[in-house]
Amino acid sequence: MPTPAASKRQSFTVSHLDTAHFDAGLRSYARYRDLGMTAATDGAAVAHVIKFVPPCTDEVRQWHTHAVDFQMIYVLKGWIKTEMEGRAPEIMKLGSAWLQPPNIKHRVLDYSDDCEVLEIVLPADFKTEMF
Numbered sequence: 001m002p003t004p005a006a007s008k009r010q011s012f013t014v015s016h017l018d019t020a021h022f023d024a025g026l027r028s029y030a031r032y033r034d035l036g037m038t039a040a041t042d043g044a045a046v047a048h049v050i051k052f053v054p055p056c057t058d059e060v061r062q063w064h065t066h067a068v069d070f071q072m073i074y075v076l077k078g079w080i081k082t083e084m085e086g087r088a089p090e091i092m093k094l095g096s097a098w099l100q101p102p103n104i105k106h107r108v109l110d111y112s113d114d115c116e117v118l119e120i121v122l123p124a125d126f127k128t129e130m131f
Helices: none
Strands: 030-034 046-052 064-067 070-077 079-084 090-093 097-099 106-111 116-122 127-130
Touching: 064 106, 070 090
Parallel strands: none
Antiparallel strands: 030 046, 046 116, 064 127, 070 097, 070 116, 079 090, 079 106
């Protein structure tokens, strides 16, 4: 039986680093490189590379949740210190990956000046609640 994401229209897309642009996006402390998956999946998924803008501030450290079906993050460069509700803070470094369950309360505590992550989220359009 097809999953909701698989039942959406999908088309081929490609994103090359040498033609990529990092733009302002969801948060002022990050720059986003859209990988084109939202259009290619008819909104079923979004994938982007996020470059964090130093320094880490109190705005970044706010607890929040995302109303998603799936959210995975993979560290491409540097490190990021995160905290998930019910777990001790953890430093994720180059090559670390984690799954954030739907609506889990979480926050970023700190990150390196060169921190970059790949984030994949289903669906592409989701709500964030701040605490």
